[in-house]
Amino acid sequence: MISESRFWKADLRRWADHLEHRTRARRWSDASTARVEKAVMFGFFALRRLMESKGRLSDSTIRTRVHLNGFPSKSRHITLINWLKVDRHFSLTSPRSRRLGVEDLCNQFIHSYVFIVLHSERAALQSFLVASEWGRRKILYEVPIRTIVRLFRRAAADDPNAVNAVYDATIRDYRVSARTVRDREHAA
Numbered sequence: 558m559i560s561e562s563r564f565w566k567a568d569l570r571r572w573a574d575h576l577e578h579r580t581r582a583r584r585w586s587d588a589s590t591a592r593v594e595k596a597v598m599f600g601f602f603a604l605r606r607l608m609e610s611k612g613r614l615s616d617s618t619i620r621t622r623v624h625l626n627g628f629p630s631k632s633r634h635i636t637l638i639n640w641l642k643v644d645r646h647f648s649l650t651s652p653r654s655r656r657l658g659v660e661d662l663c664n665q666f667i668h669s670y671v672f673i674v675l676h677s678e679r680a681a682l683q684s685f686l687v688a689s690e691w692g693r694r695k696i697l698y699e700v701p702i703r704t705i706v707r708l709f710r711r712a713a714a715d716d717p718n719a720v721n722a723v724y725d726a727t728i729r730d731y732r733v734s735a736r737t738v739r740d741r742e743h744a745a
Contacts (some may be wrong), residue, residue: 558610559606559607559610559613562607562610562613562614565603565606565607565613566607566712566713566714566715567713568599568600568603569600569603569604569709569710569712569713570709570710570713570714572596572597572599572600572603572709573600573705573706573709573710573713575592575593575596576593576596576597576600576682576702576705576706576709577702577706579593579681579682579702580681580682580683580702580703581681582680582681582682583679583680583681584680585676585680590674593674593682594672594674597666597685597705598666598667600705600709601662601663601666601667602663602667604659604663604708604709604712605660605663605664605667607712608659608660608663611722611731611733611735612717612720612722612733612735613717613735614712614715614717614735615715615717615735615736615737616734616735616736617736617737618659618711618712618715619659619660620658620659621658621659621708621711622656622657622658622659623656623657623659623662623700623704623708624654624655624656624704625654625655625656625657625662625698625699625700625701625704626652626653626654626655626698626699627652627653627654627655627696627697627698627699628643628647628648628649628651628652628653628696628697628698628699629647629648629651629653629695629696630646630647630648630693630694630695630696630697631646631647631648632645632646632647633694634646635670635671635693635694640670640671640693641673643671643673643686643697646693646697647688647696647697652699655696655698657698659708662698662700662708664689665687665688665689665692665698665700666685666687668689668690668691669687669688669689669690670688670689670690670693671686671687671688671693671697672685672686672687673685673686673687675699682702683701683702684699684700684701684702685699685700685702685705686698686699686700687700715737716737717735717736717737718736718737719735719736719737720733720734720735720736721733721734721735
């Protein structure tokens with residue numbers, strides 16, 4: 558559990574700023590690439606921990622679904638030696654529109670088997686190709702950097718002010734829901 562979420566959310570904001578800054582970058586070193594990889598990985602881990610520490614994010618943020626392009630697998634033999642040859646393993650010319658929940662997106666990155674930084678023609682940070690260890694034989698996702706930045710910022714700004722906990726005997730624990738003023742305004 559997370560005792561005080563504001564520190565985690567401050568880091569999410571900082572990582573979002575760093576990633577957004579790299580969308581204007583023209584030069585890359587091994588160190589700058591590693592910093593981007595770390596910002597994404599740590600950001601998705603922090604986001605998942607906030608979700609799992611009930612009441613730290615509103616239900617509306619947790620239920621967010623993002624639109625992504627997915628590339629179906631065309632090979633079942635993706636290994637530690639050949640995972641970088643994504644054109645061999647996935648139909649990159651046949652993108653399919655997909656909607657993915659935040660938790661699933663977090664897990665794609667946290668458990669990534671394929672994790673590739675993509676740059677624009679001008680070398681700016683553009684997106685990531687990612688497939689989890691469990692999903693690598695099914696689909697590869699392209700996740701635009703703007704989607705990640707928006708998601709990190711949304712979670713960083715999410716400050717629930719109404720938390721409800723109801724004991725559920727079937728799971729032998731509490732089911733927790735959290736809302737913000739904005740959620741209540743949309744419900745009305």
